[in-house]
Amino acid sequence: MTALVRRAYGASPWHLLLMVGVLALVAYAGTRLLHGGDPWGIAVWFVGAALLHDLVLVPAYTLVGRALRLVGRGHLVLVPAVASGLLLLVYLPLILGPSHTYVAKTGLTGEPFAARWLLASAALFAASAAVGAVRHRRARRDRAA
Amino acid sequence: MGLGSLALLLTTVGQSLGGALRPTAVLAPHGRLPGEGADGFPVNTTAAYAGVTEADTGPDWRLTVRGEGREVVLTRRELLDLPQHRSALPIACVEGWSTRNLDWEGVRLADLAALVGAHGPPGVLVESAQTSGSFASAALRDNQVADPRSLLALRVDGADLTIDHGYPARVIVPACPGVHNTKWVTRLSFGAV
Numbered sequence: 035m036t037a038l039v040r041r042a043y044g045a046s047p048w049h050l051l052l053m054v055g056v057l058a059l060v061a062y063a064g065t066r067l068l069h070g071g072d073p074w075g076i077a078v079w080f081v082g083a084a085l086l087h088d089l090v091l092v093p094a095y096t097l098v099g100r101a102l103r104l105v106g107r108g109h110l111v112l113v114p115a116v117a118s119g120l121l122l123l124v125y126l127p128l129i130l131g132p133s134h135t136y137v138a139k140t141g142l143t144g145e146p147f148a149a150r151w152l153l154a155s156a157a158l159f160a161a162s163a164a165v166g167a168v169r170h171r172r173a174r175r176d177r178a179a
Numbered sequence: 180m181g182l183g184s185l186a187l188l189l190t191t192v193g194q195s196l197g198g199a200l201r202p203t204a205v206l207a208p209h210g211r212l213p214g215e216g217a218d219g220f221p222v223n224t225t226a227a228y229a230g231v232t233e234a235d236t237g238p239d240w241r242l243t244v245r246g247e248g249r250e251v252v253l254t255r256r257e258l259l260d261l262p263q264h265r266s267a268l269p270i271a272c273v274e275g276w277s278t279r280n281l282d283w284e285g286v287r288l289a290d291l292a293a294l295v296g297a298h299g300p301p302g303v304l305v306e307s308a309q310t311s312g313s314f315a316s317a318a319l320r321d322n323q324v325a326d327p328r329s330l331l332a333l334r335v336d337g338a339d340l341t342i343d344h345g346y347p348a349r350v351i352v353p354a355c356p357g358v359h360n361t362k363w364v365t366r367l368s369f370g371a372v
Contacts, residue, residue, distance in 0.1 A: 117186040124187060125206055140209055141225040141343060150205045154190060 110166045114158035121151055194277050201279065209276045218341050220270065220278040223357055226342045230310035231363050233342075240308075240347050242331075245368040246295025255347045258333060261286045261294075266328040272357035283351045285332035288324045288367075297369035300324045304371040305350055308363040317359045318372040319352060328353045331364060 039047045060080075067076050095116075102112050122129060128136075129151050132144030193204030209221035226236075242253045265284050271277040292300035303324050306316045323329055329352045333340065340346040345362025352360060 113182060117182055120183040121186055121190060121206060128208070139224050139228045141222060141227075142209060147206065154205060158186075 114162045118155035222343045235308040243366045246297035249295040270357045283332040284334040285330040288329045292369045301370040302372040304368040305361040306366040314358045317361045
């Protein structure tokens with residue numbers, strides 16, 4: 035049965051189950067959005083996000099990953115860079131400086147986000163550097179022994 | 180993917196865990212407190228943005244309570260003279276932020292229902308003085324009205340509400356999205372939903 039699904043579908047049945055679940059969730063969210071009107075806008079965002087991911091993001095992070103692997107010790111740079119980049123992407127509007135609406139609506143300045151993102155990024159790279167230093171020392175000790 | 184989820188979790192989970200870990204949610208929206216005391220927790224919408232003015236909330240403010248064919252109009256002083264109850268509840272906003280448990284003080288919604296003879300009690304339609312924003316009114320179900328923790332709050336953390344937090348009176352109900360806890364309440368219609 036497993037082999038049959040794998041031959042027909044190209045991956046394990048668990049993968050198929052997960053994909054069906056995820057697509058059902060997306061479809062449910064999509065129908066909820068339709069209550070707000072503007073079905074074209076929703077379609078553009080759904081299809082646009084898939085295209086952007088497959089045509090721009092996948093090649094971009096594949097290339098970056100390959101390049102870093104050529105340099106060596108790729109994960110030590112890649113891991114904090116990806117985490118920091120994702121935080122930047124999610125909180126971009128607040129990090130760039132909040133909109134007039136944010137300031138008027140919340141009564142807050144929205145000012146700490148840029149500094150906090152920089153500190154979080156610094157902490158990520160520092161942790162990665164610490165891991166690298168420990169690994170380096172251990173490798174040298176092993177060579178000496 | 181797992182790494183990204185972990186990074187987002189670690190920068191926001193502090194607000195959900197609460198206690199000493201609350202300040203670790205460095206990137207949660209509304210990450211800074213607007214002031215101290217009764218102003219020491221964030222708001223979704225300020226009074227100015229909601230179109231609520233000093234005139235709406237000044238001495239001329241009245242609360243209309245409607246029930247089964249009965250209507251009572253109360254001043255803030257009259258509300259303060261009704262039995263006051265306390266309730267420790269957070270504000271949890273769908274925007275992705277929440278507060279610690281705040282010490283609310285006010286009149287139970289169930290007591291206000293009884294005042295106009297709405298027994299059961301039934302659900303209530305809560306209307307606000309706010310003129311803009313999507314939640315100028317909200318409907319609460321009968322079980323939310325009956326909960327002894329559900330208040331029409333007049334004070335928080337030992338001080339009068341500030342105008343941004345809904346002065347003269349706001350609703351606070353357990354386990355309810357922040358936006359359904361209507362601020363600047365002007366009318367409670369029991370049985371109208």
